[in-house]
Amino acid sequence: MYKLFLRFLFIAGCLFLSCVAFAQDKVEMADSMRSNGKIYVVVAVCLTILIGLFIYVFMLDKKISRFEKNKE
Amino acid sequence: MSSFFVRKSWWKILSFVLLAYTIIGGFLLDVPRLPILNESIRNLYFHVCMWFGMMILFIVSFIYSIKYLRTSNHRNDIFASKFAAVGSLFGILGYATGTIWANYTWITDQNQSLANVLKEPKLIGAAIALLIYGAYFVLRGSFTDIDKRARVSAVYNIFAFAMLFPSIWIIPRLVGSLHPGAPGSESGNPALNFNDIDSRLRIVFYPAIIGWTLLGVWIATIKIRLQLLKDKTLINV
Structure with missing residues (x-):
């Protein structure tokens, strides 16, 4: 049983x-996108955009810092 | 210069690292296989994070409005308005990304009619909340007296924040909603009805929230510093 x-x-x-x-x-x-590796293309594109965006914001930050120094 | 990096910029770098992790981990790590949602579950790291970031930025704005009313310090008013501005931007981005996601899951795959999606209480609630915040900026723009503008808009900001909770969090949970978390969604969406987030999602989701929020805070601080500079020039002239 x-x-x-x-x-x-x-x-x-x-x-x-x-x-x-x-x-x-x-x-x-x-x-299939993962097996043939094409997903890495998407990751690379998104990372490029992210890096570009951050560089832009960082430059803006720097520029304002310079203005602030000039004001003082 | 190096002290500037250590003292002030560490969280900006952290924001970048977390967002890079969000993109790499968010696209490459394993996610639960759910029907209808499929790979679009990864939108959790982007669409949902916009709303979380918006909430945090609005909370900060709300705190600065209270601080303004307590101290009448003009700085606090600038902080409140700029944080509300970036919060609204996040909200608009959340709405825009939500329309795309809804189009491919609710309408295409789930065969919801457009009328059903338009009846979605969370969409209506979020629209109301964003419009209330939109009126905050209209209100600010309509004053010429700086002190009056700061005082009235601080009071209005507190009202707007109080309206945020019923319109986004409470009402959609009382009536049936297509969003997860609604009780007895008779519209029938078992895929969205997971009570808890899968731990595989959580390891990317929480860092993503912090990363996006820090980016929002960074943009807000830039706007604040610009406004402070403008005000200083105005006074000097």
């Missing part, structure tokens, strides 16, 4: 796991 129960549990577990795996497969993600 106990063995039967274990076997049932095993089969149920397998079914559950396969369901989970199936459900995961069904949800589309950008896996």
Whole structure:
């Protein structure tokens, strides 16, 4: 009886796991983009924008610092 | 010069580091696989952070308005208005990014009608809140007397902040909303109904909030310093 129960549990577990795996497969993600590496292009582009933006704000900061020094 | 870096700029560098991490980690790290949302769950690091940043900046603005009313120091009024300005910018960016996200998840994938999306209480609430803050700037612009402008707009800013909570946080949670966190969303969106954020999202989400907020604070300080310079020139002339 106990063995039967274990076997049932095993089969149920397998079914559950396969369901989970199936459900995961069904949800589309950008896996191909990740596998062929093109996602790094997006990361590079976004980082470039971020760096440019920060350099711009930093220059602005510097410029105002200079004005503040001149005022004093 | 080096003391300037150590004393004043460390949080600006931190902001850059955190945002760089947000982009690298936000695009490359693993995220939970959810239907409808798919990869767009990564918008959590950008769209949601705009609203968090907006809230923090509005809180700072609110504190400076109270400080102005207590001290009548003109500096506090400038701080309050500039933080509110950057907060509004974050809010507008949050709204703009939200329209794109909603277009590809609620309308395209979830087959919500446009009418349903327009009935979204959080959209209406956020629009009301942003318009109230818009009126704050109209109010400021309509005074010629500096002291009167500072006093009236400080009082109005406190009112605007008080209206922010019911319109964005309370009402959307009372009535059904498409956003996560709404009780019994009869519109049916199991994908958005996760009660807690996945820990894989959290390791990028929290640093992202801090990074975006620090960027907002930085822009606000630049605006404040510019205004202070302008005022000084005005007085000297």
